[in-house]
Structure formats: structure tokens, C-alpha cells
Amino acid sequence: MYERKTPLTIDCGLHLTKEVLNGKWKPALLNAISMNVKRPSELLRLFPGATRRVLNVQLKELEGHGMVEKKTYPQLPPKVEYSLTEIGWSLMPIIDAMNQWGDANRSFLETVITQDPKIVETSKAICPMYKRMSVVPKIG
Amino acid sequence: MYERKTPLTIDCGLHLTKEVLNGKWKPALLNAISMNVKRPSELLRLFPGATRRVLNVQLKELEGHGMVEKKTYPQLPPKVEYSLTEIGWSLMPIIDAMNQWGDANRSFLETVITQDPKIVETSKAICPMYKRMSVVPKIG
DNA sequence: CAGAATCCACCAGGATACTG
């Protein structure tokens, strides 16, 4: 069983972190960017369930929170690249942990979550794409 | 800098985890319960910003997802106690990581988040209580 | 290719009041 080391705080840091990760696509965006999927059009392709607008909004929030850096090349056609900041990178262990936990408990989670009428499509929507991307994208 | 071990998946497990933790008070609730704050009235006191109704809803979802177990004592007055299931406990490293990350970057985060008009009160609302609870609650 | 402006639907979650 899991042993807690620091029983100090209740949830304050928790809420700050939750704020940063608050948004349907933010963890996924951070994850993707960390894997060198850094251009808007690529991200858009990666998340068929998301609109350009929504992605832009969430990326802007991530940028505003200092997790992501945006580089705009003044060309025609325009080119934009996102990258993780240092603090953004420091978030990756959490993202990875979430990813691994979800994967490790997939069968159970899919069962209990499918009971729930609301989420089904949302969580499923992403999975096919995840198959397609099983090969690490190499861009840039 | 952080080294990624498994560049395999993109975000599928991520979404499952996000689903489970999806809800304003869920991580905080799990955290509290893990620290033996297990009775509804205590939880209610712990989160002044939350209504009984909302807490009930989120607890019921957590229960439905198998993260939490609810024990009802058929007494008068009624007594209810929540506890983490095994899989619920397996979530704690993630919660702790979020907590620690938020704490470690508190000053920075509070700055960048306060730029944002919307969140301010939400994240602040919890903090005073966190002071009061700096001593680990001993109940049950 | 990238982004901004509008419009809008939906639901999470807050307020209130009542029951056991």
C-alpha cells in the first residue's frame, strides 16, 4: 500500500496545479508538445475532437501561465511552434504519472466510466488517434 | 531536465485519469479522505467553498468510479464514513505530485494565475483552511 | 497555415429549502 511521506498540506498546491491543468486538452497538449508535436496544424490533426479555436484558447492559457512558449516565424505562410518552458517540463512527471495510471488501470476504468453516460464519447474520441501515433512523431 | 522514459502513448491513459479526477473538489476530496477526514460533515467543514450537495455529487462519482468506498451506519443520527479503495490509494502518488508541484511553484503560479481574472477566488478560497489544517487531523 | 470574432448549447456547480 502507498505510504504517504508528507502529510503536511491538505490541498492548496493541489488547486494551483489543477488550475494550470484545467482545460479539456491541456494535459494532452503539454504531452504532445513534449513529444515534439509543436505546430498548430499538427496538434489539430492530433486531436480531431478539438477545434482550432479551442486549441488556440488553451494554448494561450498555457502560454499565459508560463508552461509553454510560442514562437512565431514571420513568414508566408505563417509558421508557429510551441515548446515547453522549464516549468512546463517540470510538469511532465505528473502528466506521465497520469498517463501511466490510466493505462495501467485501463480495463477497470473503461468499465466503470462506461457506466457513466456522459463521458463515453469524450474519452473514446481520442483513443483511435493514439493508435495512429504509436510511432513517435518526428518533426521540426 | 526531465527525461521521458516511455514515449509510447500520446494521451489515452491521460484522458481516463482526467475523467476520474474531473470535478472541482475530487482531488481535494481524495486527499482529505486519505488523511482520515472521512465524514461528510468534516469534509464540509474542510471545504467552506463547497456545498453539501456538490460534495455529495462528487463523492458519489468517486464512489461510482470505484475510488472511494462509502460506509453508512444505520444510526440516529446517521453516520457515514468514506475511505479510499485500493485503486483510490494508487492515485495518491499523483495527487501528492500535484500537491508538491503546486507548492514548489506557488509564488510563480500565484503570480501568473492572478493575471487571470477568473480563478483568483477559487484557488484562494481553500488556502486559509489549509493553514488551519497544518496539523494532521486525527479522527475516527 | 494561423488566428480572431461571434454565436450558442450544455453542464458543472452554487444557492436554497425540505426530508429522514
Added chain:
DNA sequence: CAGTATCCTGGTGGATTCTG
């Protein structure tokens, strides 16, 4: 003490359209 019903609103995020 615990739970539920009802009502309501604010914000997220989806669809669409237009510019550079």
C-alpha cells in the same frame, strides 16, 4: 448528521466565418 429536489448562472468549449 446526512441526503435530495429544484432552480439558476457562468463558463467551457464546439461551430462557423472572416482576415493576413
